[in-house]
Amino acid sequence: MKIYTKKGDGGETTLYNGDKVSKCNRRVDTYGTVDEANSFLGAAKSLIKYEDIKKIIHQIQQELFVVSAELATTDSAMQLPARIHYEHVERLETLIDQFTKECGGVRGFVTPGESLAASFLDISRTVVRRMERLLTGLAVKDQINANLLAYINRLSDLLFIMARVVGRRETKELVTRLVLRELERYSLLPNTGKGGEEMKLTLEQAQKVIAKAQEEAEKIGIPMVIAVVDDGGNLKSFQRMDEALLASVDIAINKAYTALALKMPTHQLAEIAQPGQELYGIEVTNRGRIVTFGGGYPIYLDGSLVGAIGVSGGSVEQDKQVAEAGIKALN
Incomplete structure (x- = not known):
């Protein structure tokens, strides 16, 4: 037919x-x-x-x-x-x-x-x-x-x-x-410094970061919440300044977690988490702990990732400014 x-x-x-x-x-x-x-x-x-x-x-x-x-x-x-x-x-x-x-x-x-x-x-x-x-x-x-x-x-x-x-x-x-690949790579790389010794973020170092960040927040007149986590994503040191927003508590901690988990500043993540970009929708993973706006930074010592800082309370640019000031305490 x-x-x-x-x-x-x-x-x-x-x-x-x-x-x-x-x-x-x-x-x-x-x-x-x-x-x-x-x-x-x-x-x-x-x-x-x-x-x-x-x-x-x-x-x-x-x-x-x-x-x-x-x-x-x-x-x-x-x-x-x-x-x-x-x-x-x-x-x-x-x-x-x-x-x-x-x-x-x-x-x-x-x-x-x-x-x-x-x-x-x-x-x-x-x-x-x-x-x-x-x-x-x-x-x-x-x-x-x-x-x-x-x-x-x-x-x-x-x-x-x-x-x-x-x-x-x-x-x-x-x-x-991507996360599993990074975790696998991370697990294969020992967290060691230039001399071969294992690098860990101490409480004293975390508190130095917090103090420097708080000093910067006071300078610009914004009450902030500042959180520092260790290389396992656990809270190492934390400071909520007087009058800082209650909502900023979780945001600051999760910014630090995000910066550590993805090994990048959260403002960089924001760029690739937009609709149509490769990590669009990432904020719904990790039980909602991923934050896709600025204020979170990984902390490196001698090239080793030892923790992260998260700051919340001001504008994105102010949060970034305070977090960057905190990291400089270790340099």
């Missing part, structure tokens, strides 16, 4: 119920867009490695064939093999709620491009949105199953939140790999 029939060479096509219409007919344009969305979903499915999401996409693809069948007939009384019912809509709503809970919700605009797989889900979403606009226009003149509009509307929402979940999962896996 040949795949081409030549019946459409005149620019017409036949609907499911036998009616002949132009290929630029709004109804044909609408179910053609359904086919387009289905194809993009296939591309997304081929890139996604999470079985739960792949199964959901496959089921949606099967349901889009049903949507196409409904749109390909003008006869509402015609007995189609299957139709979209409100149960389909409710299932999508359940999935939306489930994935929203997983990624913690979305606030503000999201720039697509978290990953290739997430990007194809976003492309599918925009095609489904176009499908919804076409379907709404079609419903003005033609009788349309009301559940179709609700289904297509929820589908675009589901694809949006699934794109965020895929991006978040992939980011978590990337961060985990």
Whole structure:
């Protein structure tokens, strides 16, 4: 059997119920867009490695064939093999709620491009949105199953939140790999100085750092919280100046932890934790202890990482200024 029939060479096509219409007919344009969305979903499915999401996409693809069948007939009384019912809509709503809970919700605009797989889900979403606009226009003149509009509307929402979940999962896996790689490298490198002796941050040194940082905070007139952790991320010394914000306590400690765990100042981490960057979403790892704004610095002695300082209470630049002053106490 040949795949081409030549019946459409005149620019017409036949609907499911036998009616002949132009290929630029709004109804044909609408179910053609359904086919387009289905194809993009296939591309997304081929890139996604999470079985739960792949199964959901496959089921949606099967349901889009049903949507196409409904749109390909003008006869509402015609007995189609299957139709979209409100149960389909409710299932999508359940999935939306489930994935929203997983990624913690979305606030503000999201720039697509978290990953290739997430990007194809976003492309599918925009095609489904176009499908919804076409379907709404079609419903003005033609009788349309009301559940179709609700289904297509929820589908675009589901694809949006699934794109965020895929991006978040992939980011978590990337961060985990990077951290484990660093931890493995760190465990293989003894914490020794130039003379071969093991380097540790003493309490006296930690208190010197705190004192110098406090001196700088007093100079600029900002009450700060200053925390110093050792090479295991444990709190070594801590100071909360009078009138310093209570919220700054956890922030300062976690800035120090972040600088130590990732071996970088937290303001540098902020640059690569933006949407579309390699560590986007890292703040949700490590039980929420990762801080992605300035004020945390690793502390090195003779080239060995021995701890970190975290400062909170002022602006990012003020926190950085105070932390840098504290580190200079050991130089």
